[in-house]
Amino acid sequence: MNINKAIIIGRLTQNPEMRSTPSGQSVCNFSMATNRAWVDKASGQKKEETDFHNIVLWGKLAEIASQYLTKGALAYIEGRLRTRSWEDASGVKKYRTEIIADKLQMGPRASGFSGAGASSSPSAQNPSQYKAGGPAEPAPTEKIPIIEDDSDADINVEDIPF
Numbered sequence: 001m002n003i004n005k006a007i008i009i010g011r012l013t014q015n016p017e018m019r020s021t022p023s024g025q026s027v028c029n030f031s032m033a034t035n036r037a038w039v040d041k042a043s044g045q046k047k048e049e050t051d052f053h054n055i056v057l058w059g060k061l062a063e064i065a066s067q068y069l070t071k072g073a074l075a076y077i078e079g080r081l082r083t084r085s086w087e088d089a090s091g092v093k094k095y096r097t098e099i100i101a102d103k104l105q106m107g108p109r110a111s112g113f114s115g116a117g118a119s120s121s122p123s124a125q126n127p128s129q130y131k132a133g134g135p136a137e138p139a140p141t142e143k144i145p146i147i148e149d150d151s152d153a154d155i156n157v158e159d160i161p162f
Helices: 059-068
Strands: 006-012 017-020 026-039 046-058 074-087 093-105 130-131
Touching: 017 059, 026 059, 046 059, 046 074, 059 093
Parallel strands: 046 093
Antiparallel strands: 006 026, 006 074, 017 026, 026 046, 074 093, 093 130
């Protein structure tokens, strides 16, 4: 059995680009950045690196992403890795690795959001989780705590919400 699964949480580095194939299929592309921080054992200095990921969404998921996501937005993407190759005009072989998303969960939005997809329906106001082929189960209404990486802080077992 083989597995090809990619899961990332990061921020969009550009607004989504929506287009249609000649057959009418919607496709959306954008780039996301993910960060990793650590302390260098040799120098004791805090280091950080950023990776950039090319994301591709198809169909209804592409339409939702292009309508609600913007540069800087936090998003969770699940999908599979695919590397394409082609020859450019000068005959040089090029490669591009992409995450073909089949699940999207949007992060919190700034209050007062009135993007292109703003609507008065409750489902349009909170499109927090979608799967390829349509909306997923409704998002829970309970407030989910945000856990931030603070390497300098001590962990207190009583603070863990589960």
